Amino acid sequence: MLPRVRVVPTASGARAVQVIWRYKDNKPVLDHIGSAHGDEELALLKAKAQRLIDGHQPQLDIDLGDQMAPTGSMGSPLPVVAERTGYLIDAFDAVYRGLGFDTATGGDEVFEHLVLARIVQPGSKLDSIETLAEIGVTSASYATIKRRLPRYADPAFQDELTRACAARAGIGPGTLVLFDVTTLYFETDEPDGFRQPGFSKERRLEPQITVGLLSDHRGFPLAVGAFEGNKAETLTMIPMINRLQQAYDLTQVTVVADAGMFSASNKQAIIDAGLGYILGVRFTQIPYPIAAWRQQHPDSDYVDGQTWSLADRAGQGPDGFPHSITYYQYSHDRARRSRKGIAEQVRKAEAAVAGKTAIKRNRYVQLAGATKTVNYGLAEKNTALAGIKGYETNLVDLDPDAVINAYRQLFRIEKAFRMSKSDLKARPIYHRLKDSIDAHLTIVMAAMAVGHELETRTGLSLRRLVRTLKRYRTFKLDMNGHTIHAATPLPADIQDLIQQLTRT
Known part of the structure; x- marks a missing residue:
């Protein structure tokens, strides 16, 4: 009825x-x-x-x-x-202002609301209006949002956010910054000058963009940059570092990155700029100092945490120090994981060679014409390298533990990228113009910073925190x-959580 x-x-x-x-x-x-x-x-x-x-x-x-x-x-x-959802909004406001974003953006309420919507329920700019309405925030009109996007793509606007992030992170001379790259694909078959097919982290064939991220040693974002989808990862690092230096007037920075991020020209550019670097080293043979140790100790096994060093043989600086030094360290846990992975790949290779399974990408399947064999020699070679990791740095006065520990912080920037892709849904599927994509990534970076701070204060994942606080509303x-105020009763643990979030 x-x-x-x-x-x-x-x-x-x-x-x-x-x-x-x-x-x-x-x-x-x-x-x-x-x-x-x-x-x-x-x-x-x-x-x-x-x-x-x-x-x-x-x-x-x-x-x-x-x-x-x-x-x-x-x-x-x-x-x-x-x-x-007053408690969620108040927590966001406390962190957003604590990071200095309200000052950095000139009090831009539209930007603040877009960052809030990205944290609460990621979606299109149009969806953000409904998301904000559901939590009790009045949004600007869609027309106003579209008019503001070019401002958020402006490098000057982005640099102000970078300065705020760097100030919050306490960036100064000699600071460690982590660098990593990911790719974001678009659901289109038509590339343009910016969205281009290239090497995809997600193994996609569609046009994509390459995104570089700089963070501090905790994974707190400092700067984000978008590049053409077919741009080599090694060509993204120097522009990002230069921009961070210019935005925050830094003259001395130490860059930590995976070996894949460093090309010979990248390394030389960093050295020429007087910057420090720590990078992972790739090798296919037993490194010289380890081979020498094995000759001297043929009956000994590696010890967990055992470290070897190799100074740069190319020469020394005027102070007598080598230009760089490489440390190699053995990890029992890393060796166990590597050997398990090698054994699994060999088992799959044997099944493929025997015709029991289809041949997929497997480094241990050797093809010679129509003949298929298992490359046991390569498996034996890789097993001999299991557990060994190399770290190169030009900071020769740092002890090995400091160098290795700095490199191990890279997992934090990888975690930041995972947050951007899963919790914040960073992929700009609703944008096609470069300015719109840049504006979108500016909003995502601000949301990453706020999300990182929310997680740090509470120890909860961003998704779980949002779900929890959305249940408690004010009316x-x-x-x-006559206006009467009411609120959903707060359990004691939620009261403690809110105090952690709203502290200044």
């Missing part, structure tokens, strides 16, 4: 309450009352919908002696005039023209 109240799930996991008045051309004519994130809120919205159907809202005159049935009873609930109720 119409009209009636309908409850339907939303994409964000909430429950939308609607009033269906009639059907026209088999389509419902309806009013959207609101979205509920809990049973109490759902009951309030359903009561509001029923009052709309009944065409009457009972009132209570607070100041009169004789009253009608009191508003607020089960049969006569108070109307909700406003609601917001404004109307009682005959």
